[in-house]
Amino acid sequence: MSNQDETPENRLRKELPDEVPSAASEAAPEAPEAGSGLTGRQRLAKGLWPPRVTRAQLIVALLLFGLGFGLAVQVASNSDGDDALRGARQEDLVRILDELDDRTQRLEDEKQGLEKQRDELENSSNQAEEARRQTVEKERQLGILAGTVAAQGPGITVTIGDTKGTVEADMLLDAIQELRAAGAEAIQVNGVRVVAGTYLTDSEGSVSVDGNKINAPYRFKVIGKPQDLEPALNIPGGVVQTLEKEQATVTVERSDKIVVDALRAAERPDYARSSSR
Known part of the structure; x- marks a missing residue:
């Protein structure tokens, strides 16, 4: 084929050297990043387990567990008591109220008795102190009359x-x-x-x-x-x-x-x- 038959594109391809592969393409492909193939949920689970718990965190957790358990028991107890009262008959409720009134009266009587004993003890103490004072004064007066004291x-x-x-x-x-x-x-x-x-x-x-x-x-x-x-x-x-x-x-x-x-x-x-x- 004559030179006239060559197109400008073919001439340009002959004049340019063959493409040199780049260094990046010749280098070995990098290893994929660890975990790059994991999903977000899998990465979260991997960060949480196995758990890394300190001693202070463990103590706080135990305390919180105990507090929650106590509250739950108290609530359950109150609920049981309320349920028992709610389901009681009118006669039972009247009897419970009477028992509470009797107990309140007994406590009030006991309180008054203790207060009376306290007052008696205070008066007794004051009377004893006054008796001692009068005894000392009488002894001094008798001592003067008897000449035993100056x-x-x-x-x-x-x-x-x-x-x-x-x-x-x-x-x-x-x-x-x-x-x-x-x-x-x-x-x-x-x-x-x-x-x-x-x-x-x-x-x-x-x-x-x-x-x-x-x-x-x-x-x-x-x-x-x-x-x-x-x-x-x-x-x-x-x-x-x-x-x-x-x-x-x-x-x-x-x-x-x-x-x-x-x-x-x-x-x-x-x-x-x-x-x-």
Whole structure:
């Protein structure tokens, strides 16, 4: 065939070299991606199983299970109770209501009884405390009268001077009696406590109080109301005038605080006993 018979297309094919295969086509085909052939549901199931559970998640799951179980039991119990009441007869419902009323009344009575016991215990405690307080106060008062405890308070100090030695025991006893009659609550003479059973005697130119010899000047420390004690000694023909006739000197001083601290030993009676039971 002549060159004239060649078409332009054939000439172009002869001039161009044969196609060179590309490197990408010569290379081995890549392996398909793992799982690329799985569906979405299969991939989800593969991610969830086998499960990866931690210890904390397991504990929470158990707690939630227990809570749900308890709620279910409670609901079932309430449902059973409601069903039982719903299906009960009218007579049964009336009986149940009566039992509930009786139980409520018993509980109310028990509550009132407990409250009454509480009030009684509180009153008993208060009464016991008041009794103890009164006992302590009574013991203190009796101790002052018996001379077993010290005392202090307003009163007077009486000093009797006897330079001539003419003051006798009966004169001092008269002074004590006048002071007692005027309301003296505690008396002390030259360091000797004067009590209900006190006695005075003459002893070799001086005076003895309950067997304790004392010498002039005789000093009385008296607790009581000064406005009553001092006038009782100064009445006409009283203690002061009698002593002054015997050439003794008498001075009386009022004070807001007199301390009587001479004590007597507590004595137990030989025969007398308390009659209280």
